[in-house]
Amino acid sequence: xxxxxxxxxxxxxxxxxxxxxxxxxxxxxxxxxxxxxxxxxxxxxxxxxxxxxxxxxxxxxxxxxxxxxxxxxxxxxxxxxxxxxxxxxxxxxxxxxxxxxxxxxxxxxxxxxxxxxxxxxxxxxxxxxxxxxxxxxxxxxxxxxxxxxxxxxxxxxxxxxxxxxxxxxxxxxxxxxxxxxxxxxxxxxxxxxxxxxxxxxxxxxxxxxxxxxxxxxxxxxxxxxxxxxxxxxxxxxxxxxxxxxxxxxxxxxxxxxxxxxxxxxxxxxxxxxxxxxxxxxxxxxxxxxxxxxxxxxxxxxxxxxxxxxxxxxxxxxxxxxxxxxxxxxxxxxxxxxxxxxxxxxxxxxxxxxxxxxxxxxxxxxxxxxxxxx
Amino acid sequence: xxxxxxxxxxxxxxxxxxxxxxxxxxxxxxxxxxxxxxxxxxxxxxxxxxxxxxxxxxxxxxxxxxxxxxxxxxxxxxxxxxxxxxxxxxxxxxxxxxxxxxxxxxxxxxxxxxxxxxxxxxxxxxxxxxxxxxxxxxxxxxxxxxxxxxxxxxxxxxxxxxxxxxxxxxxxxxxxxxxxxxxxxxxxxxxxxxxxxxxxxxxxxxxxxxxxxxxxxxxxxxxxxxxxxxxxxxxxxxxxxxxxxxxxxxxxxxxxxxxxxxxxxxxxxxxxxxxxxxxxxxxxxxxxxxxxxxxxxxxxxxxxxxxxxxxxxxxxxxxxxxxxxxxxxxxxxxxxxxxxxxxxxxxxxxxxxxxxxxxxxxxxxxxxxxxxxxxxxxxxxxxxxxxxxxxxxxxxxxxxxxxxxxxxxxxxxxxxxxxxxxxxxxxxxxxxxxxxxxxxxxxxxxxxxxxxxxx
Numbered sequence: 001x002x003x004x005x006x007x008x009x010x011x012x013x014x015x016x017x018x019x020x021x022x023x024x025x026x027x028x029x030x031x032x033x034x035x036x037x038x039x040x041x042x043x044x045x046x047x048x049x050x051x052x053x054x055x056x057x058x059x060x061x062x063x064x065x066x067x068x069x070x071x072x073x074x075x076x077x078x079x080x081x082x083x084x085x086x087x088x089x090x091x092x093x094x095x096x097x098x099x100x101x102x103x104x105x106x107x108x109x110x111x112x113x114x115x116x117x118x119x120x121x122x123x124x125x126x127x128x129x130x131x132x133x134x135x136x137x138x139x140x141x142x143x144x145x146x147x148x149x150x151x152x153x154x155x156x157x158x159x160x161x162x163x164x165x166x167x168x169x170x171x172x173x174x175x176x177x178x179x180x181x182x183x184x185x186x187x188x189x190x191x192x193x194x195x196x197x198x199x200x201x202x203x204x205x206x207x208x209x210x211x212x213x214x215x216x217x218x219x220x221x222x223x224x225x226x227x228x229x230x231x232x233x234x235x236x237x238x239x240x241x242x243x244x245x246x247x248x249x250x251x252x253x254x255x256x257x258x259x260x261x262x263x264x265x266x267x268x269x270x271x272x273x274x275x276x277x278x279x280x281x282x283x284x285x286x287x288x289x290x291x292x293x294x295x296x297x298x299x300x301x302x303x304x305x306x307x308x309x310x311x312x313x314x315x316x317x318x319x320x321x322x323x324x325x326x327x328x329x330x331x332x333x334x335x336x337x338x339x340x341x342x343x344x345x346x347x348x349x350x351x352x353x354x355x356x357x358x359x360x361x362x363x364x365x366x367x368x369x370x371x372x373x
Numbered sequence: 374x375x376x377x378x379x380x381x382x383x384x385x386x387x388x389x390x391x392x393x394x395x396x397x398x399x400x401x402x403x404x405x406x407x408x409x410x411x412x413x414x415x416x417x418x419x420x421x422x423x424x425x426x427x428x429x430x431x432x433x434x435x436x437x438x439x440x441x442x443x444x445x446x447x448x449x450x451x452x453x454x455x456x457x458x459x460x461x462x463x464x465x466x467x468x469x470x471x472x473x474x475x476x477x478x479x480x481x482x483x484x485x486x487x488x489x490x491x492x493x494x495x496x497x498x499x500x501x502x503x504x505x506x507x508x509x510x511x512x513x514x515x516x517x518x519x520x521x522x523x524x525x526x527x528x529x530x531x532x533x534x535x536x537x538x539x540x541x542x543x544x545x546x547x548x549x550x551x552x553x554x555x556x557x558x559x560x561x562x563x564x565x566x567x568x569x570x571x572x573x574x575x576x577x578x579x580x581x582x583x584x585x586x587x588x589x590x591x592x593x594x595x596x597x598x599x600x601x602x603x604x605x606x607x608x609x610x611x612x613x614x615x616x617x618x619x620x621x622x623x624x625x626x627x628x629x630x631x632x633x634x635x636x637x638x639x640x641x642x643x644x645x646x647x648x649x650x651x652x653x654x655x656x657x658x659x660x661x662x663x664x665x666x667x668x669x670x671x672x673x674x675x676x677x678x679x680x681x682x683x684x685x686x687x688x689x690x691x692x693x694x695x696x697x698x699x700x701x702x703x704x705x706x707x708x709x710x711x712x713x714x715x716x717x718x719x720x721x722x723x724x725x726x727x728x729x730x731x732x733x734x735x736x737x738x739x740x741x742x743x744x745x746x747x748x749x750x751x752x753x754x755x756x757x758x759x760x761x762x763x764x765x766x767x768x769x770x771x772x773x774x775x776x777x778x779x780x781x782x783x784x785x786x787x788x789x790x791x792x793x794x795x796x797x798x799x800x801x802x803x804x805x806x807x808x809x810x811x812x813x814x815x816x817x818x819x820x821x822x823x824x825x826x827x828x
Contacts, residue, residue, distance in 0.1 A: 362567030371629030
């Protein structure tokens with residue numbers, strides 16, 4: 001037995017010599033002062049100052065939107081159309097700060113895809129209008145509902161507001177179109193209220209208390225959804241319309257908010273919202289966020305800190321987006337190089353968020369469930 | 374000296390031992406398999422891993438292994454349940470264990486995305502169990518045919534499992550003898566603080582010294598536990614350590630059934646009297662059955678069969694010794710290239726993550742399309758693929774095929790891949806200029822993997 005142990009020790013020693021010459025880490029990770037990052041404080045800040053205010057504002061915007069729809073449907077005139085369009089834009093803008101949180105109550109009702117699946121399916125919308133039949137649970141109707149469908153109804157059914165108005169007054173389908181509009185805005189309002197009620201109720205506590213990093217922990221859910229939503233921004237708001245996935249064939253009509261022509265504005269609001277979550281920044285000031293977490297675990301990127309790299313890349317990507325102008329669809333047709341340049345910088349941020357950030361925090365990037373070993 | 378070794382070897386093979394440890398192993402392994410398979414189904418993994426994905430990462434040389442479609446896959450898993458029950462209770466044992474081994478291994482070969490060392494371990498254990506008469510004591514087969522019952526078996530039938538387990542632990546230990554693990558306390562210094570919300574010890578896990586203690590203890594445990602289990606003087610303490618170690622890792626990390634499997638199968642190291650007690654205990658809780666009194670009888674195999682089995686086992690253990698060392702034949706850093714990484718009992722050794730963007734170029738027009746990986750892969754597949762060169766290559770070939778079907782001749786597939794290893798920060802992983810469509814999978818080194826450089 002002793003001989004066996006000696007033999008094992010010798011072999012082991014030999015392997016130390018062989019393997020120790022290659023090292024991958026430079027002793028830079030891990031909290032140095034030994035104290036742990038207070039994830040609960042981060043979750044508290046994020047939920048109280050960012051998530052719940054976002055849902056509250058979005059819910060309020062859907063109430064205003066639905067009221068504007070009612071006014072317009074009762075008295076469809078140019079003034080009420082303009083007011084409705086403004087209410088719609090406000091809701092769509094607020095959605096950009098709301099879409100990230102597709103976990104918990106939002107996930108239960110598939111809030112993100114029910115609210116913002118685009119490009120919207122004009123044929124499906126028109127079929128629903130002429131048949132007068134609409135089943136909100138039908139998969140085909142995902143692209144015929146929510147903000148993109150309203151975007152089409154309020155801005156895309158005519159070349160200008162006079163033509164749009166005619167669709168709701170003199171057109172043969174005007175009555176059906178008005179009721180479809182009402183159904184869509186009511187659905188949005190109901191969904192927004194459902195999620196907000198859940199967050200104002202028990203879920204807030206659930207969220208703050210699940211302060212581990214395992215599957216189903218709030219940090220895990222939030223980071224996974226942040227990365228996922230960021231990729232939606234990169235791919236669907238910019239990349240796909242600019243043709244990066246289609247050998248240069250561009251799809252200008254696939255941008256977000258194609259008809260209301262505020263795609264760039266929305267993309268900027270979207271990335272700034274994601275940046276604020278990262279920073280823990282809100283109207284209440286710069287609270288605890290993922291940036292503080294990365295600083296705490298001393299995460300490195302090349303020779304600098306990972307946090308600096310991420311903050312810097314946010315700034316670069318936002319700068320490139322700011323160089324674009326609405327309508328984005330026209331930009332894609334006229335100056336696609338600027339759009340793909342923005343895409344390239346967005347892409348770099350993907351790597352930092354998806355790979356470096358999650359790996360430094362020990363968070364598994366997965367949208368499913370599996371064992372490791 | 375030579376005589377001494379020969380003597381030891383002969384006693385390793387032929388000493389007559391009571392069969393009880395084999396019967397207990399059969400029941401322990403079988404019941405934990407039954408739980409594992411049911412858990413796998415209940416979690417919806419049959420669908421998530423084998424039905425939903427459009428594309429599967431097969432193993433080199435096993436391209437012919439394909440999933441069977443929804444109905445077929447569920448039948449396969451039903452077979453796993455049935456055969457696990459059958460060999461646990463010892464009913465039509467040979468048929469059951471061979472079918473279990475075949476079905477389980479087939480499932481594992483469908484997609485390397487789900488490769489885990491403990492799945493490989495299950496295949497190895499099931500394979501070894503095919504060659505031993507584990508059903509000829511305390512089993513339904515013996516009830517059916519009392520003449521099958523034996524009380525003694527040659528020692529090799531038990532010792533092969535001990536040898537296998539010693540190899541597993543020892544190689545797992547050897548793989549921890551690296552700069553990263555011992556000197557940098559990586560990846561535990563990333564993983565442990567992530568568990569700081571655990572009750573009682575959570576606060577400790579953020580201390581750097583704790584990561585060192587865990588790293589060193591883990592390495593020493595793996596290196597020596599096999600030998601401590603072999604030694605009758607240290608066995609009880611060793612088994613206690615086995616339980617503590619595996620339960621702790623099971624608590625900290627998401628490693629599924631692995632801890633329980635190891636706790637169950639390491640029972641094999643105990644003496645035959647312990648195993649007899651276990652069987653008596655089981656007899657006590659099972660319905661009483663009248664059996665004929667145990668006559669002492671020994672397992673006899675015809676010489677020819679013994680020779681065949683010996684040959685198979687020698688081959689098996691030769692492969693077991695060689696596989697974990699094959700990485701020495703490849704240049705570069707093993708954790709980075711992962712050439713020779715699988716099938717080597719390298720468990721929980723690295724925190725590795727990656728993001729990869731594929732580009733398909735039409736050589737005729739020079740135009741390029743970036744691929745949205747989620748169109749073809751599940752999130753799990755994409756995560757695994759991003760850090761493993763052989764999977765990157767397989768996926769690149771798949772993409773080339775897809776675009777060929779779309780009418781593009783000889784599409785050029787390149788990949789921009791960023792990987793971070795043990796907190797190194799992401800850096801380019803493979804040569805993004807190389808046309809992966811024309812690179813072939815071989816046993817050789819993939820030259821397009823960029824070397825790992827420290828900053």
